[in-house]
Amino acid sequence: MTELSPIRIAFLLFPDVTQLDLTGPAQVLSRLGNATVDLVAKTADPVMTDAGFALLPTATFADAVQPDILCIPGGFGVNDAIEDDATMAWVARVAPGAQWITSVCTGSILLGAAGLLTGYRATSHWAQHHLLSEFGAIPVKERVVIDRNRATGGGVTAGIDFAFTLMAAIRGEAHARLVQLSLEYDPAPPFDSGSPARADAATLARYEAMAARAAPGREARTRAAAARLRAG
Amino acid sequence: MTELSPIRIAFLLFPDVTQLDLTGPAQVLSRLGNATVDLVAKTADPVMTDAGFALLPTATFADAVQPDILCIPGGFGVNDAIEDDATMAWVARVAPGAQWITSVCTGSILLGAAGLLTGYRATSHWAQHHLLSEFGAIPVKERVVIDRNRATGGGVTAGIDFAFTLMAAIRGEAHARLVQLSLEYDPAPPFDSGSPARADAATLARYEAMAARAAPGREARTRAAAARLRAG
Numbered sequence: 001m002t003e004l005s006p007i008r009i010a011f012l013l014f015p016d017v018t019q020l021d022l023t024g025p026a027q028v029l030s031r032l033g034n035a036t037v038d039l040v041a042k043t044a045d046p047v048m049t050d051a052g053f054a055l056l057p058t059a060t061f062a063d064a065v066q067p068d069i070l071c072i073p074g075g076f077g078v079n080d081a082i083e084d085d086a087t088m089a090w091v092a093r094v095a096p097g098a099q100w101i102t103s104v105c106t107g108s109i110l111l112g113a114a115g116l117l118t119g120y121r122a123t124s125h126w127a128q129h130h131l132l133s134e135f136g137a138i139p140v141k142e143r144v145v146i147d148r149n150r151a152t153g154g155g156v157t158a159g160i161d162f163a164f165t166l167m168a169a170i171r172g173e174a175h176a177r178l179v180q181l182s183l184e185y186d187p188a189p190p191f192d193s194g195s196p197a198r199a200d201a202a203t204l205a206r207y208e209a210m211a212a213r214a215a216p217g218r219e220a221r222t223r224a225a226a227a228r229l230r231a232g
Numbered sequence: 233m234t235e236l237s238p239i240r241i242a243f244l245l246f247p248d249v250t251q252l253d254l255t256g257p258a259q260v261l262s263r264l265g266n267a268t269v270d271l272v273a274k275t276a277d278p279v280m281t282d283a284g285f286a287l288l289p290t291a292t293f294a295d296a297v298q299p300d301i302l303c304i305p306g307g308f309g310v311n312d313a314i315e316d317d318a319t320m321a322w323v324a325r326v327a328p329g330a331q332w333i334t335s336v337c338t339g340s341i342l343l344g345a346a347g348l349l350t351g352y353r354a355t356s357h358w359a360q361h362h363l364l365s366e367f368g369a370i371p372v373k374e375r376v377v378i379d380r381n382r383a384t385g386g387g388v389t390a391g392i393d394f395a396f397t398l399m400a401a402i403r404g405e406a407h408a409r410l411v412q413l414s415l416e417y418d419p420a421p422p423f424d425s426g427s428p429a430r431a432d433a434a435t436l437a438r439y440e441a442m443a444a445r446a447a448p449g450r451e452a453r454t455r456a457a458a459a460r461l462r463a464g
Binding site for chain 2: 019
């Protein structure tokens with residue numbers, strides 16, 4: 001076997017992250033070959049996710065090794081993360097040295113707030129997708145968008161498609177196909193309600209009500225972050 | 233809003249679990265409404281997964297609350313788990329009180345070894361699927377199989393389809409459609425190599441070689457577990 005070049009992937013880990021935004025692509029990318037996965041947080045303490053259990057950081061902002069791939073997951077905690085200076089300082093510090101600057105779900109809102117999507121095509125969770133342009137990004141309604149070294153995925157489960165696409169770009173399609181087989185990634189959703197284009201009106205209305213309760217004011221906070229970016 | 237009845241889901245957490253076998257369905261099932269997710273392990277120490285980072289138990293065999301849904305994930309560590317008396321004793325203790333006895337990926341091999349699939353239709357990761365019959369289960373080549381209160385999913389990513397199917401059975405299809413929209417579960421694999429029926433021969437051969445290196449003797453160990461079950 002040819003030895004693959006070592007590659008280090010760092011996921012930002014913050015409170016109230018949508019855990020599958022992180023753990024889905026982490027599963028795929030851990031099989032890049034000769035890969036190291038870091039979960040990087042402000043402190044070494046466990047970080048509570050949206051799913052009712054915590055994830056354990058492998059490194060902190062102070063001691064994390066420079067990653068080759070930086071990946072920002074999303075979730076209702078993303079606005080708090082954007083408003084946290086230490087978090088944004090770490091992203092600003094490591095992004096220039098990363099080969100790939102990436103996100104899943106509303107992680108792209110954080111990349112945008114860091115000024116890392118200005119002039120780049122990008123995607124996000126469908127419910128926040130319209131806010132990408134606030135940060136000077138070019139919103140694209142695709143599940144995975146690659147523009148130069150920026151790779152962004154849509155909402156939550158899109159992180160798996162994102163990771164396979166990125167894997168093929170880095171290690172080639174034959175490697176990605178092997179990992180797809182190992183993870184039996186042959187999805188068969190029992191219903192067809194995974195996009196706002198096909199969900200029925202009642203489901204869409206229930207989602208909007210749920211999101212408003214779970215993260216009141218998130219749109220205003222995102223717009224305020226965009227205003228701060230524009231103000232420099 | 234009508235208050236949904238409380239429901240508690242316990243995932244068995246063991247060393248070298250395939251982390252997405254657990255975290256995929258945990259993400260979906262955490263949105264059952266009024267749900268508690270437990271990750272139950274032998275001790276409270278972090279448990280290393282196959283993806284290079286640990287998961288943190290929320291409970292131990294000694295203190296875990298009786299779950300309504302028991303879910304066994306899979307992975308290359310499953311044979312060690314089967315050979316661990318404390319692990320199998322916990323499964324045997326809580327299964328009779330669970331409303332649903334479930335697995336993802338090769339977790340069904342552990343359920344089989346515990347005698348919990350005898351006479352039940354079930355599925356597993358494609359590479360271990362042929363071993364289900366060793367435990368008296370009726371192997372079905374489907375991504376999700378429900379037979380009475382047993383629900384089993386195929387390999388790794390099938391855990392997401394499994395969880396949506398189970399959610400609809402428990403909370404109804406309208407609730408499952410809402411969660412599908414929230415998780416943007418509208419998968420679009422960039423390649424078509426997620427099942428042995430469609431992967432090419434070279435990819436299949438590379439998988440078999442990789443699995444033989446990663447878990448030498450796993451088939452013999454699984455057959456030995458089946459022999460022990462038959463011997464009572």
